[in-house]
Structures are given as structure tokens and as C-alpha cells.
Amino acid sequence: MQEQLNSVFASYQGEKNELIPVLQDVQEELGYLPEEAMCEVARFVRLPEAKVFGVATFYARFHLEPRGEHIIRLCCGTACHVRGATKIADKLKTMLDVDVGETTENMKFTYEEVACIGACGLAPVMTIDDKTFGKLDPDKTEKTIKKFDEDSAEGGEA
Amino acid sequence: MYERHILICAGTGCISSGADKVEEALIESLKEHNLEDKVRIIMSGCHGFCEKGPLFIVFPEDIFYCGVQAEDVPEIVEEYLVKGNLVERLLYKDPVTGEQVINHDKIMFYSKQKRLALRNCGVIDPENIDEYIIRGGYRGLKKALQMSPEEVVNEVKASGLRGRGGAGFPAGAKWQFGLSSPGDQKYIVCNADEGDPGAFMDRSTLEGDPHAVLEGMLIAGKAIGADEGYIYVRSEYPLAIKRLCTAIRQAEEYGMLGNNILDSGFNFKVKIKEGAGAFVCGEETALLASIEGKRGVPRHRPPFPAVNGLWEKPTIINNVETLANVPLILRRGAEDFASVGTEGSKGTKVFALTGKVNNTGLVEVPMGISIREVVFDIGGGIRFGKKFKAAQIGGPSGGCIPEEHLDLPIDFDSLTAAGAMMGSGGLVVVDEDTCMVDMARYFLSFTKKESCGQCIPCRLGTDQMYDILEAITEGKGKPGDVALLEELASAVKQGSMCGLGQTAPNPVLTTLRYFRDEYEAHVKEKRCPALVCKALLQYSIDEEKCIGCQRCIKACPVDAITGEKKQPHELDQELCTQCGACFDACPKKVGAVQVLSEGLPEVEEAEECEEGCKCHN
Structure with missing residues (x-):
């Protein structure tokens, strides 16, 4: 891990105001923010560990637990809500047997709910990693996940 | 060719x-x-x-x-x-x-649209600066560079441009503060932390015309004497970030950014800061804290950022759409800009038109157009021939405008008077199938999650309001709940420091104002007229209509439905969880599964148990 951290630190000066971008890059590298990594970051930007922990827990995009291989983000924005996002949420939760923020047992999918992806024209919407899937209904959701699961199992890249 | x-x-x-x-x-x-x-x-x-x-x-x-x-x-x-x-x-x-x-x-x-801020969106290749320049790009900057800072500020003042990010503060007056503040280092910050659920106009502007925003920042820099700018953009918008980076690189190559821009002696550079997922960072002082690498928590104003902002230097923060309008004002003149719109609200406004309308998408309309025109002419009316119920304008800080106010002109002041707010410009249309109590609950679930926790009225007040609303939608509403909601709303509004808390009760207050009967139906009759709140619904199977296809049996997750093939099926109310899967599964032309909300049976008040509490068990 130290090597990975050093490679991130190499492009920064170690200033206090770099904390957020440094944490973002560390998370990009490690997939999440383990405690030891945060302590290293604290030393690097010369801030108390508590401050770093405070920032990491304040922002929704930082994760302190390991996450699945693929991230499913269901949009719960207003437009999606009025077009039935809760039904999609129910479907995903039963299908994957997870609650919000949890990861499937095989570490394949992490299920998250986000406020708005800004693709309201296609509501209800979810994203799997960087791909957007719109105009969902419970059936289409199930098919999409199944297809994604199969595709990613075959070729590695969906 | x-x-x-x-x-x-x-x-x-x-x-x-x-x-x-x-x-x-x-x-x-x-x-x-x-x-x-x-x-x-x-x-x-x-x-x-x-x-x-x-x-x-x-x-x-x-x-x-x-x-x-x-x-x-x-x-x-x-x-x-x-x-x-x-x-x-x-x-x-x-x-x-x-x-x-x-x-x-x-x-x-x-x-019916008038595309000024979005003038180039969908017209040019956003990754090619030449196309922006051919369409008149960077001419506003050229003009500004030949003017004195005071002249630039006065031009924007004369245009009547008001901030498009929410409250509608006059942009020219803000710049004047920035100009008058003493300091050798000043900053321009572009607020692209578009967090309102249901709004995506800033994302589309950044994706479709990034140079317009850069040019706006340059002009603002010239006006107040800043040589550095930051764009604070949500990390949820990867395409916008990519196109901004390309635009910055191209502008630097063309000498529009950097030192001695267009041989005028004016220097300006722009950096991008990615947000990390906190709605409250759309509030300007929280945004500045976040750029500085801290928790994005708002602080008291004054001092305003124009006096004491980023790293304690004078800072002007403008929203994406505001900045995208600026080059036009300089290029075509303040008078031309002011010729569009109403007395108090000049120019146009971009709305993200979504929800239950036929044509969803991004629309830009002259200020003063009626909600009716936006929903029915541009939006093409309500989907599936349903009935219009309300337009939710301004996201979690805004409110619902009911049918009787459909002819209300859209401008800053009339929306505020009606209890809504221009906000960032989300316009979500809802129809008869939307429950207004659920809608209010939805917005509170959002604001309570996003409250930074600093002010007690906001942190605890929104939580309490949410609990009451949740109870109401679950059929556990008590007499007096509505009055309590109103009391809490007023406390949260008055006792919160920043815009998030001050406006968080708006969705509740406007739905109470215009749809009080729906609250009453939930609380008194335990009924959800729009058939949305699960706990208040009863599903049944019409024996006469049921063809015995067993689709609903397969769909039911709790095995509450039984029946032989080609025989009418039966639904066990005891087991039913009101998930609606059977309703969706039943073929539309059969329509045997019916849903009603006729009120729950009276629950007798539990007697006091030994410990003296009223535990209903």
C-alpha cells in the first residue's frame, strides 16, 4: 500500500488545501480509504488525523469500507422519484440481497442511492460504473443487471 | 468543402x-x-x-x-x-x-424557447474553440479588455442580470462589492456544484459550451481585478470535467488564458476543483471551505465572500448559467440583454423540465413566460393523457405551484410570492398520480440527509419534520401533526444559518398551502388519494375479471395470492405487503387487480401498560 500511496503523493506538494484531491486520488488507487491510508495522508498534508477523518466522513463520495467490483448507483432525484425510482430500488435490493451502501456477498456489486445524476430526461435512471441506463422499470432493471453480470463475467469489461 | x-x-x-x-x-x-x-x-x-x-x-x-x-x-x-x-x-x-x-x-x-445562455449548446462542437470563436466567442472579452473595470461592472449592472444559482442576487451589485474591496489578490469562483435533484442545466452548459463559462469568468476577473479563478464542479459530472479541461487547454493555446491576454496586460488562470459529494457545498461559504480542503460547512455572513472569501481574499462566486450570460451582455450590450424578460427579472432562464410531461429536457425561456406555456406548449402536456396537478419549481428549496396558478409568470419575484423559488431551475411536473405528502416527505428525506449538522434547528428540525411526514404517509398520522409541522417549519426557517435550512421547509409549506386536503385525507381518513403511500393501499382481485393466468401469483414476493390456472385467484390481505407487484403483473386489458385507498380500520388506543407508557403492543 505504501508504494501506491507514494505514487499518489508524488504529484502533490503536501499542502493542507490538497487534502480533498489527495483523498480522491488515494481512493481511486485503493478503491476505498482504509484507516492506515488516512493516517498516512494526514502525515503527508500535515494535518491531525482527526481532521482527515472528519473530511473523509463529511463527503458522500469517500468510502471507508471496501466496495464491490462494480458500483450501481440508482438516481433518487425528484424526476426519478415521481417516475417510480422506489420500485426500482425495491427490485435492486431484493435481487442483489443488499441494502443501500452494501456490497453483494461475492463482492461484485455495491448498491448506492444518489441524489441526482442529472439525466432526468431519462428517468428513472441508474448507472453501473460509468454507464448510464435510463427509462427503467423493474423488469428492465433485472435484465440489465443480469446482462451486465454475464457480460462482465465473460469479457472482463462490460 | x-x-x-x-x-x-x-x-x-x-x-x-x-x-x-x-x-x-x-x-x-x-x-x-x-x-x-x-x-x-x-x-x-x-x-x-x-x-x-x-x-x-x-x-x-x-x-x-x-x-x-x-x-x-x-x-x-x-x-x-x-x-x-x-x-x-x-x-x-x-x-x-x-x-x-x-x-x-x-x-x-x-x-417557444429563447436560447441565450444555451446559444451554442447543441450547435457547436464543444471540444473545438474555433467553432466557439466563429459564433462570436471571446468577443465580449475583447471588449471588456478595452474597458475600465468600472465600465464592465456598470455594463453588467445596467443589464439587470440576476444570479441564476438560486436567490437571484443582482450580479452587477455583487461585482461592485468585489471591485470595491481592497486587496492585491482576488478570486473568481464558478459554482458548478449543481446538487438540486431534478436540475441539470449547469451540466449541459459545461458539456455543451464550456468556453462561454470561461469567457464569463475572464470578464468577471477583469471587472473586479482578479487574476485567478476556480471552477468547483461535482465529481458526478465526468464529461463536463473532461470538456472543461479541454477548453482550458485550448484557451491557453490561443492566448485567451494565461499572461498578457490579447496583449492587454491582463493575466488570468483557471483551475478545476472537483467536489466530493456534499449538497451543502452549493452554498457559497461551504464551497469555499471545500476548495480550501476542509469540511464543507457554511459560515456566518457577513463578512461576505466579496470582502473576505477564498483564503480570506475578496472572492466573487457566480453560478454557471450567470457566467454563461456575461459574454453576451458585453458583446451585444446591456440594453439588448435587458430587452428580454420582465421589469425585475431580465433575460432568460434555463429550466430542466422533467417529470410527467411528454417532452422532458432542457429548455430556455424568456423570463415572464407562464408556467402553462412551459408545461403545455414546450412540454407537450402531461403523459398518457393524465391530469396536471402541480409544478415543483426550485428543487428542495422550492415549492409546488398548483393548477390555479398555471398562468403565473415565471420570474424571481412572482415565484417567491407564490411560495416557490426560482432556485437553480428544476421544474418537475407532477400529475394526479403523485401524492403531495409523499413529495414533501421525499424532499425532507433529501435535506435531512444533506444538512451539514451545524445548526440545531436544521439538523434536528428537518429530522423531526421527516419523522412526522413519514408517520403520516404510513397511516400513523395524529391530529395536530399538521400544526406541529407548521410550527417546526417556521423554527427551521428562522433558526438556520444558511440557505439550506432556511429553505428546507418550503416543499412542506407550499404543499400544505395548496394541497392541505391531501394531508387531511392521510391524517384523518388514513387515505392516500393519489394511491401512492403503500401502507394506505388495499389490493384486491376482481373475481369477475380474473382470467386465472397466474401471472400475479408468480410476481407476488410473499405468496399472498393463491389459485388454480383458469380459476379466479384470491389475495390474502393478512399476508399482502402492498408492494404492487401483482398490479404491475396483471395484463392491462384484463385489469383484475385493483388498488384502492379507502381508509384503514380504526386502531383502538392502547391502554396504558404496566410501565405507564402507551406502547401499542
Whole structure:
């Protein structure tokens, strides 16, 4: 891990105001923010560990637990809500047997709910990693996940 | 020399509908017909009409094809580009009249709009600075560089431009503060932390016309004497970030950014800061804290950022759409800008029109247009012939405007008077199938999650309000709940320091103001008139209509439905969890599963148990 951290630190000066971008890059590298990594970051930007922990827990995009291989983000924005996002949420939760923020047992999918992806024209919407899937209904959701699961199992890249 | 240009929308909406595959198919198909030297493909920014994506427009004739998929492309190339026959099935069909429309400017969705801030979105290639310059880009900057800072500020003041981020503070007056504040180092910050659920105009502007925002920042820098700018953009918008980076690089190459810009002696550089997912960072002091690498928590104002902002230096923070308007004001003059709009609200406003309308998408309209025109003319009315119920304007800080106010002109002041707010410009249309209590609950669930926790009225107040609303939607509402909600709302409004808390009760207050009867139905009769709140619904199977297809039996997750094939099925109310799966599974033409909300049976008040509490068990 130290090597990975050093490679991130190499492009920064170690200033206090770099904390957020440094944490973002560390998370990009490690997939999440383990405690030891945060302590290293604290030393690097010369801030108390508590401050770093405070920032990491304040922002929704930082994760302190390991996450699945693929991230499913269901949009719960207003437009999606009025077009039935809760039904999609129910479907995903039963299908994957997870609650919000949890990861499937095989570490394949992490299920998250986000406020708005800004693709309201296609509501209800979810994203799997960087791909957007719109105009969902419970059936289409199930098919999409199944297809994604199969595709990613075959070729590695969906 | 190209004979034709084809614009394919490459906004986030159209890309997820398959625009990138359409591009591949078009390149392929043009090659096959040896047309690659005659037809130029432009992957443009958002055209706004996300509902009908991917959009495919052929110029110079302006033929508007919508919902185009990769497999349709060979047909368009062969039939239209080669033979000249329109591919009628891909033309737009008006949802109201059913007529086919060939040209995009004849479509009501576009013809009622006035695109100023979005002037280049969907028209130019956002990754090519030359196209921006040909359309008049950076001419506003050139003019500003020949003026004194006071003259630039006065021009913006005269235009009457008000901030598009929410509260509508006059942009010129803000700049004046920035100019008057002493300091050798000042900053311009572009607030692109568009967090309102249901709003995506800033994302589309950044994706479709990033140079307009950069030019606006440069002009603002010249006006107040700043030489450094930050764009604070949500990390949820990767495409916007990518296009901004490209735009910054190109502007630097062309000498529009950097030192001695256009030989004027003016220096300016721009950096991008990615947000990390906190709604409250849209509040300007929280945003500054976040740029400084801290928790994004708002602070007291004054001192205003114009006096004491980023790293304690004078800082002007403007929203994306505000900045996108600035180059136009300088280029065409304040008078020209002020000729559009109403007395107190000049220019146009971009709205993200979403929800239960036929035409969802991004629309830009002159201030003062009525809500009716936006919903029914541009939006093409309500989907599936349902009835309009309300327009939710301004996101979690805004409110619901009911049918009787459909003719209300859209401007800052009349919306505030009606209890809503311009906000960032989300406009979510809801129909008779939307429960207003659930809607209020939804917004509170959002604000309570996003409250930074600093002020007690906001942190605890929104939580309490949410609990009451949740109880009401679950049929556990008590007499007095509505009054308590109102009391809490007023406490949260008055006791919170920043805009998040001060406006968080708005969705509750406006729904109470216009849809009080729905609250009463939930609390007193335990009924949800819109058939949304699960706990208040009763499902049943009509024996006469049931054909015994067993679809609902398969769909039911709790095995509450039983029955033989071709025999009427039965639903056990004891087991039913009101999930609605049977309702969705029952074929529409059969319609045997019915849903009603007739009120829950009275629960007798539990007697006090030994410990003296009223535990209902």
C-alpha cells in the first residue's frame, strides 16, 4: 500500500488545501480509504488525523469500507422519484440481497442511492460504473443487471 | 468543402440512449457510400430534447430525426443523404396534434424557447474553440479588455442580470462589492456544484459550451481585478470535467488564458476543483471551505465572500448559467440583454423540465413566460393523457405551484410570492398520480440527509419534520401533526444559518398551502388519494375479471395470492405487503387487480401498560 500511496503523493506538494484531491486520488488507487491510508495522508498534508477523518466522513463520495467490483448507483432525484425510482430500488435490493451502501456477498456489486445524476430526461435512471441506463422499470432493471453480470463475467469489461 | 453537416447530440442523456453507437454507424455508412468527404459529423453538446434522444439533425436543410439508433443509420444515409427521401418514421411527431414535424425550429419544444445562455449548446462542437470563436466567442472579452473595470461592472449592472444559482442576487451589485474591496489578490469562483435533484442545466452548459463559462469568468476577473479563478464542479459530472479541461487547454493555446491576454496586460488562470459529494457545498461559504480542503460547512455572513472569501481574499462566486450570460451582455450590450424578460427579472432562464410531461429536457425561456406555456406548449402536456396537478419549481428549496396558478409568470419575484423559488431551475411536473405528502416527505428525506449538522434547528428540525411526514404517509398520522409541522417549519426557517435550512421547509409549506386536503385525507381518513403511500393501499382481485393466468401469483414476493390456472385467484390481505407487484403483473386489458385507498380500520388506543407508557403492543 505504501508504494501506491507514494505514487499518489508524488504529484502533490503536501499542502493542507490538497487534502480533498489527495483523498480522491488515494481512493481511486485503493478503491476505498482504509484507516492506515488516512493516517498516512494526514502525515503527508500535515494535518491531525482527526481532521482527515472528519473530511473523509463529511463527503458522500469517500468510502471507508471496501466496495464491490462494480458500483450501481440508482438516481433518487425528484424526476426519478415521481417516475417510480422506489420500485426500482425495491427490485435492486431484493435481487442483489443488499441494502443501500452494501456490497453483494461475492463482492461484485455495491448498491448506492444518489441524489441526482442529472439525466432526468431519462428517468428513472441508474448507472453501473460509468454507464448510464435510463427509462427503467423493474423488469428492465433485472435484465440489465443480469446482462451486465454475464457480460462482465465473460469479457472482463462490460 | 462539406455539402452537409450532421449534428449528433453527445450530451449525457443522448449518449446513454446510444449516441456514440450512432456515430460509429454513421462513419461506417458514410464510408460505404463514399460520402466521408462530403458530410461532416459534429458531436455536439446537449440539444435539450433528452426525451427523444439520440438526436440526429441534418444541415443545411435542418431535418430533425429523433430516437435514432445505430441500426437506423444506414437507412438515413441511403434513403435521405443519397436519394433525398425523408425517413418519415424517424421524424418528430407532435404528441398533441399527432402531426409530423420536419424542421427542428418548427417543433413547439424549440419554437417557444429563447436560447441565450444555451446559444451554442447543441450547435457547436464543444471540444473545438474555433467553432466557439466563429459564433462570436471571446468577443465580449475583447471588449471588456478595452474597458475600465468600472465600465464592465456598470455594463453588467445596467443589464439587470440576476444570479441564476438560486436567490437571484443582482450580479452587477455583487461585482461592485468585489471591485470595491481592497486587496492585491482576488478570486473568481464558478459554482458548478449543481446538487438540486431534478436540475441539470449547469451540466449541459459545461458539456455543451464550456468556453462561454470561461469567457464569463475572464470578464468577471477583469471587472473586479482578479487574476485567478476556480471552477468547483461535482465529481458526478465526468464529461463536463473532461470538456472543461479541454477548453482550458485550448484557451491557453490561443492566448485567451494565461499572461498578457490579447496583449492587454491582463493575466488570468483557471483551475478545476472537483467536489466530493456534499449538497451543502452549493452554498457559497461551504464551497469555499471545500476548495480550501476542509469540511464543507457554511459560515456566518457577513463578512461576505466579496470582502473576505477564498483564503480570506475578496472572492466573487457566480453560478454557471450567470457566467454563461456575461459574454453576451458585453458583446451585444446591456440594453439588448435587458430587452428580454420582465421589469425585475431580465433575460432568460434555463429550466430542466422533467417529470410527467411528454417532452422532458432542457429548455430556455424568456423570463415572464407562464408556467402553462412551459408545461403545455414546450412540454407537450402531461403523459398518457393524465391530469396536471402541480409544478415543483426550485428543487428542495422550492415549492409546488398548483393548477390555479398555471398562468403565473415565471420570474424571481412572482415565484417567491407564490411560495416557490426560482432556485437553480428544476421544474418537475407532477400529475394526479403523485401524492403531495409523499413529495414533501421525499424532499425532507433529501435535506435531512444533506444538512451539514451545524445548526440545531436544521439538523434536528428537518429530522423531526421527516419523522412526522413519514408517520403520516404510513397511516400513523395524529391530529395536530399538521400544526406541529407548521410550527417546526417556521423554527427551521428562522433558526438556520444558511440557505439550506432556511429553505428546507418550503416543499412542506407550499404543499400544505395548496394541497392541505391531501394531508387531511392521510391524517384523518388514513387515505392516500393519489394511491401512492403503500401502507394506505388495499389490493384486491376482481373475481369477475380474473382470467386465472397466474401471472400475479408468480410476481407476488410473499405468496399472498393463491389459485388454480383458469380459476379466479384470491389475495390474502393478512399476508399482502402492498408492494404492487401483482398490479404491475396483471395484463392491462384484463385489469383484475385493483388498488384502492379507502381508509384503514380504526386502531383502538392502547391502554396504558404496566410501565405507564402507551406502547401499542
